[in-house]
Amino acid sequence: MAQTSNIHPVSGVYLGTTQAKIKKSGVEDFVVISFVEGSRTAATFTTNAFCAAPVTLAKQNLKNTPTRALVINSGNANAGTGQQGMLDAQQTCHWVAEELGISEQAVLPFSTGVIGQNLPMPKIESAVPAAIANQTIDGWEMAAKGIMTTDTHPKTASRQFDIEGHTVTLTGFSKGSGMIHPNMATMLGFAATDAKISQACLDKALLDSVSLSFNRITVDGDTSTNDACTLTATQQADMPEITDPDSSAYQVFAKVLNEVMTELAQMIVRDGEGATKFVAIKVESGDSVEECLKVAHAVALSPLVKTALFASDPNWGRILAAVGRAGVVGLDINALQIYLGDVLLVDNGGRADSYTEEAGQAVMNETDIEIRIILNRGQVSETVWTTDFSYDYVKINAEYRT
Amino acid sequence: MAQTSNIHPVSGVYLGTTQAKIKKSGVEDFVVISFVEGSRTAATFTTNAFCAAPVTLAKQNLKNTPTRALVINSGNANAGTGQQGMLDAQQTCHWVAEELGISEQAVLPFSTGVIGQNLPMPKIESAVPAAIANQTIDGWEMAAKGIMTTDTHPKTASRQFDIEGHTVTLTGFSKGSGMIHPNMATMLGFAATDAKISQACLDKALLDSVSLSFNRITVDGDTSTNDACTLTATQQADMPEITDPDSSAYQVFAKVLNEVMTELAQMIVRDGEGATKFVAIKVESGDSVEECLKVAHAVALSPLVKTALFASDPNWGRILAAVGRAGVVGLDINALQIYLGDVLLVDNGGRADSYTEEAGQAVMNETDIEIRIILNRGQVSETVWTTDFSYDYVKINAEYRT
Structure with a gap:
């Protein structure tokens, strides 16, 4: 590489x-x-x-x-x-x-x-x-x-x-x-x-x-x-x-x-050892850079989202819950969409009607994954890159000095 | 229990x-x-x-x-x-x-x-x-x-x-x-x-x-x-x-x-499955409740601190780095002390002179651990309780839906 x-x-x-x-x-x-x-x-x-x-x-x-x-x-x-x-x-x-x-x-x-x-x-x-x-x-x-x-x-x-x-x-x-x-x-x-x-x-x-x-x-x-x-x-x-x-x-x-x-x-x-996924988190149509980054970081740093990524599990509830706790004032959960790659995952505050586990699973099985969160409240977009949490993350960090 | x-x-x-x-x-x-x-x-x-x-x-x-x-x-x-x-x-x-x-x-x-x-x-x-x-x-x-x-x-x-x-x-x-x-x-x-x-x-x-x-x-x-x-x-x-x-x-x-x-x-x-430690993080002598909680949460949520706790590793550098990035304005790292149980871990911006690995290790081997961070800038104290990050955390969360 x-x-x-x-x-x-x-x-x-x-x-x-x-x-x-x-x-x-x-x-x-x-x-x-x-x-x-x-x-x-x-x-x-x-x-x-x-x-x-x-x-x-x-x-x-x-x-x-x-x-x-x-x-x-x-x-x-x-x-x-x-x-x-x-x-x-x-x-x-x-x-x-x-x-x-x-x-x-x-x-x-x-x-x-x-x-x-x-x-x-x-x-x-x-x-x-x-x-x-x-x-x-x-x-x-x-x-x-x-x-x-x-x-x-x-x-x-x-x-x-x-x-x-x-x-x-x-x-x-x-x-x-x-x-x-x-x-x-x-x-x-x-x-x-x-x-x-x-x-x-x-x-x-x-x-x-x-x-x-x-x-x-x-x-x-x-x-x-x-x-x-x-x-x-x-x-x-x-x-x-x-x-x-x-x-x-x-x-x-x-x-x-x-x-x-x-x-x-x-x-x-x-190059993170233990990292098995490369994940781009794009937050679109936000009101400000600050709120886009708040949402992106809440998702990127959520241990629940990161372990789901490691497991290649399209666990939309964890992503939506992370967005919900990001602290964006006046955020309307029902107005946003979340895409996993090209697959619409969340719409109207819950799992999209068109979503199938098979479609979500296909995206999750890739090494490079994109999560797009469309806030529908403004003109600003921001992207953050991160990785998953794997067994090796715990292993390597726990054993670092031993 | x-x-x-x-x-x-x-x-x-x-x-x-x-x-x-x-x-x-x-x-x-x-x-x-x-x-x-x-x-x-x-x-x-x-x-x-x-x-x-x-x-x-x-x-x-x-x-x-x-x-x-x-x-x-x-x-x-x-x-x-x-x-x-x-x-x-x-x-x-x-x-x-x-x-x-x-x-x-x-x-x-x-x-x-x-x-x-x-x-x-x-x-x-x-x-x-x-x-x-x-x-x-x-x-x-x-x-x-x-x-x-x-x-x-x-x-x-x-x-x-x-x-x-x-x-x-x-x-x-x-x-x-x-x-x-x-x-x-x-x-x-x-x-x-x-x-x-x-x-x-x-x-x-x-x-x-x-x-x-x-x-x-x-x-x-x-x-x-x-x-x-x-x-x-x-x-x-x-x-x-x-x-x-x-x-x-x-x-x-x-x-x-x-x-x-x-x-x-x-x-x-x-009762957290996967949790092997019960950790009290006390931040003392802070200027406000808000800054005490900022520091306590930075330490409590740091995956590096949490994996070190799982490994029973008295890794003071990780704790100090977490305190340093907590975002407390004007924080003087050289003025604070960090205790692990009764053992002085950090003083004058680095490892305390009196500290020995044996003493730190003895505290870390316990199931109940207290980390005390004394900011020496005010009168406020706050305590947060948390756990470690174990293999089982990743395992259980990764395998949850499979």
Whole structure:
């Protein structure tokens, strides 16, 4: 499923990966990415109040100085590590900055792995020059491997496209094990483009695309302490700078960015160990984005709906009950319809007259399932992607530390 | 665990139970309770927008006429049944009213069981006189059996107590299979007392006690379509009427009511099939009830915390991450403490220095577990009760209809 065959390198981006031996398995676990001078970076981070030391530091550094490098380790989240965790994140940035000859604040740190253990600093000290020595413009696939925790494959997405006659490249990679080892389930996404684009347009494009991609996948409702997503524009493409979010150049860029981010986000859902289904929940004809998402999340996070999905059981009562408790003010249950794929499941507050178990069962037997909830009260639609709850979800999460 | 030995009958309350054969298993599934004239009833219902026909009708009838009877069937929830469901609920009340010689609107209907099937009306027509013929003041235990769905035992609680020298009786029963067959997981509670108490005081006492009992248990966050709880005061006790919520008589009554309701609610959590743990989550020193409950529910409903509880794994990182994502504005993670039983787990934003895995493991090995989260930002405390997520949760819910 990994799209390894068509990764387009991005001019001005150098990726180096090595084995810091933070992970016992001795696979790649340490990545340094550097960007050419003049690059602009946008980033967004977890809203969990218990955020990891590298998140706190990355937010500070992003504010102070144009970013020139990212340093990412897997195997250890550097979360719940108190003051020592912050010192370790700073020290890591210091080593990277020294090796690259840039300011310490131009480095953003990221960590993913187990919570509550200090970073093994001697290992990181040796890994920094090793990773930087490996840096190459073709290092995307290896970097995607280096940030994996329980992911079963690296996740990359890439596009080359045309903005008003100029070729632009956009490439990214992500990690996340979905619902599986969620102490380690940090969701990370890193993307870069050679587009010439203003900081304001870049910030807007990232936030808009993340809200429609990484923020639209939900597995078990648990937000990680380390979630982060960055987008860097190296400004190397031969094109006029995009400065206006209403321009057609911006629209083209934003559209491709949404595609890449959605692809990276959906790969995380599909790669959840224990996940046997990929489920799109579309809420249509709502009054507001907020109420559409309320309904979508109530259905997506309902353990009853999720276990029914695992059992391939077209249990419409559970879906309807989840919609009913979503907390939408003035919701008229009798006015809505629910479709399972193309099959009308619920109408007039109960099972649709035309519904047959055979038709519902046929849709449920698929791996990719779409649940459409048509509220019939407005013009807004929203989609959320999720998975089922399987035996393996309980098994893997119950046995994680044993 | 059922407290069958000490059920005190309530003067003016007559309970009759029979086999309507709605359930295939041929056990008791139909109950009619009637109250002496002059009784007062308070009730509270599910907030699910997709509420069942009997809930809609019971709300209407309660508003219009003093309640003289409850009619309850198990095996069929009469939910998602549209207009026919409403007609069937009305017809059921009509038969009960005719048999008892009271007004149709003096009857409140309740149903629990599978969603989306019409009630078998001929069976109900014959069950009404049979149940009423069986009515006795000692019918509590049998009625508690008659409303069971997947419950493994009837749930009753009873007290005889003194209000300013007068003996008062309060008895109730409940049903709910907790997290198990949640299509059938309607939570029902019915209580009665012989106390002389005004309608306003009765309403307040019921709402206050439900908010601290039935509304403090959470298994999987799914609110049923049929949840309901009633409290009837027959006014038969030899005592002055309670009319002032500030009086000591009211305080005594409310205290005992809270005990009975909490006992009935906790029995529902403990009886969840698949549940291997009974977990109290106490949030202390919060700024408001709302923020304490936000934190308690974030922890109680986290699948990661719940699977760790099933595994008896003192996984403090998962608890802390759940607290962090609860959405409490301005929460300082470094200022809070988390205890597992008497063991300090988290302090200064990470694992407490004094913590040992052995100490945490010893608490986790128990069946009854208390998690205390001390926010250190205010004076408010709240407690929520919940269970773990086990293999059996997935198994039973996945295989429910097969």
